[in-house]
Amino acid sequence: MINELIYDFAIWLDDSAWSTLLHESYYMYNWVESIHVLTLVVCLGMLFMIDLRMLGYALPNVPASNIARRLNMPMLIGFAIMFITGILLFYAVPVRTSQSVWFRVKMILLVACAVNAYLFHRRMNESVSSWDHDTKAPDRIRFGAIFSLGFWSLVVICGRLVAYDWFDCEYTDSDNFSQLLSGCIAGQERF
Amino acid sequence: MSALGSTSSTSYGKTITVAVLLFILLTFSFTDLRYQTWLRLYEFFLWLETTPFGVIGKTWGAVFAVVEAIHLLAMALLGGAVIVGDARLLGWLFIDVPAREILDKAHKVFVVGLTVVLITGIFMACGVAGKIYWLPVFWYKMLALATGIFFVFFIRRPLLRHPLEEIHPRVTKLIAISSMLLWFTVAATGRWIGFAGS
Numbered sequence: 001m002i003n004e005l006i007y008d009f010a011i012w013l014d015d016s017a018w019s020t021l022l023h024e025s026y027y028m029y030n031w032v033e034s035i036h037v038l039t040l041v042v043c044l045g046m047l048f049m050i051d052l053r054m055l056g057y058a059l060p061n062v063p064a065s066n067i068a069r070r071l072n073m074p075m076l077i078g079f080a081i082m083f084i085t086g087i088l089l090f091y092a093v094p095v096r097t098s099q100s101v102w103f104r105v106k107m108i109l110l111v112a113c114a115v116n117a118y119l120f121h122r123r124m125n126e127s128v129s130s131w132d133h134d135t136k137a138p139d140r141i142r143f144g145a146i147f148s149l150g151f152w153s154l155v156v157i158c159g160r161l162v163a164y165d166w167f168d169c170e171y172t173d174s175d176n177f178s179q180l181l182s183g184c185i186a187g188q189e190r191f
Numbered sequence: 192m193s194a195l196g197s198t199s200s201t202s203y204g205k206t207i208t209v210a211v212l213l214f215i216l217l218t219f220s221f222t223d224l225r226y227q228t229w230l231r232l233y234e235f236f237l238w239l240e241t242t243p244f245g246v247i248g249k250t251w252g253a254v255f256a257v258v259e260a261i262h263l264l265a266m267a268l269l270g271g272a273v274i275v276g277d278a279r280l281l282g283w284l285f286i287d288v289p290a291r292e293i294l295d296k297a298h299k300v301f302v303v304g305l306t307v308v309l310i311t312g313i314f315m316a317c318g319v320a321g322k323i324y325w326l327p328v329f330w331y332k333m334l335a336l337a338t339g340i341f342f343v344f345f346i347r348r349p350l351l352r353h354p355l356e357e358i359h360p361r362v363t364k365l366i367a368i369s370s371m372l373l374w375f376t377v378a379a380t381g382r383w384i385g386f387a388g389s
Contacts, residue, residue, distance in 0.1 A: 030386045037263070037382050038375070044264070045271025052300065059275075059296045062288050070284050074274065156267075157260040164256055 003183035010094040011190060022092040029092055036085035043078030044152060046071040051145035056136035063132045068124065095190055101167050101181045106158035113151045120144035205349065212341075232324070239320035248318020255318050262311035266378055269304030272297045273374045280351075280367035290355050298348065305340070328387045332380035339373045 013019055022029055052058035053067045090097050097103050123140055131138055137145070165171055169184035170191040219225055239245050248255045276297035278284040285293050316323060323329040347366055355363065 026386075030383070033386075034379055034382045038378055040263070041267045041270035041378055042274065044267035045269075045274055047271075048268050049271045049275055049300070058300050059293065061292055061296075062285065066285070066288070071275070074278075074284075153260075153264055156264055157257060160260040160263065161253075161256050164252060166252070 004185060006098050006183060007095070007185050007188065010098040013091055013094040014190065019091050019094065022088065029089075032085050032088050032092070036082055036089060039078045039082040039085065040156070041078075043075050043082055044156070046075035046078065047148065047152060050075070051148050054137040054141050054145040060135040064124070064134075064137055065128045065132050068121075068128075096168065096170075097162065099169050099182045099184060099191075100162050101178055102158045102161040102164075104181070104183070106155055106162070109151055109155045109158060113148065113155065116144060116147045116151060120148065209345070229330075236320040236324040239317045242317050244314045244317035245320060248314060255315065258311050258314050262308060262315060265304050265307035265311060266381070267304075269301055269308055270374060270378065272301035272304060273370060276301070277367035277371050280363045294351055301343070323384060326384060326387045328380055328383045332377065332384060335373065335376040335380055339377050342370065342373055 022032070049058055050068050050071050053060070053062070053064055059067060120141070123144065124137075127138065127141075131141075136142065167176075167178040167182055168191065169179060169182055169188065172178050172182075172184075174184075174186065219228075240249065248258075275284065276294050279286075279288075279290050279293040279297075347370060350358065350362070350366065
């Protein structure tokens, strides 16, 4: 049921002229993808510096709250542009992307990243005054940083794998388990 | 007096070295030497595909894809270190923290990121060596990368080893902006290799 809804929505997006224009435009599509990757470098670059500070590997003599506060804004700006360009990339190729198992795993991981970021900031704001100048953050903050590094690394890996067509509905048999995970629709004619 | 003379001769030595290197680079770029070198490199690129890295990269697409992702993650680490260091030089971030502290620590992170970028980059290049050889954007990326590495280790780091208050603020700002533009070019041309090869 949910897969049919996703498929119908993707077909509706795919039918719009702007989706086709974006997909067919060599320079526009590639620039959107380039901006997506470049802002990912900015966003994750800032995030890695914050997480590595909590783990004691980067800028250990700078107060943790200072690092988190100052790098938060460039990280969020990078994330906002990355998010917008990500939506545009989905809009350009909606059917194939929505039926990519890697894209689906990536979306779940992004939710995990958001929950982890919320918990990380809440825990940090509650207790940072007591360990702000310590080289390493307390265990529960460090676990949050490790989860953040792990989740985001998996997001990037899944994002990269979306480009590969190993498990595409178009190229797998109907009895293949990947078809279930990808949400392929029996008898679908558009991919 | 002798100490002053020694410092000044060292500075001239570096300036002369940079000037000679620039002269060699320009001679190489604007003469037939560049084309001849490119032709001779073809055999080397074909050989790269037969190395273990090349065989693994061509045989197992999943390994290649994961290495691509690690390359991107390392690029993010490198980018984070560059932005933090350069933003401090520009006075945008951490102005209440001594610049030396930020620059030295960010450089360590930069070196880790660069090392992983180079290792994963060599792996990927081996897997598709016969293809990227023909792509102008690949050579632009190599040029940008070589310039970036040269800039960091032979211009930026040696210059910033001096007390920052002795360096003209415009020079530090110029260094920071050049650094960001260089690494932006490296990342952007790297992404375009994928588009040009498809």
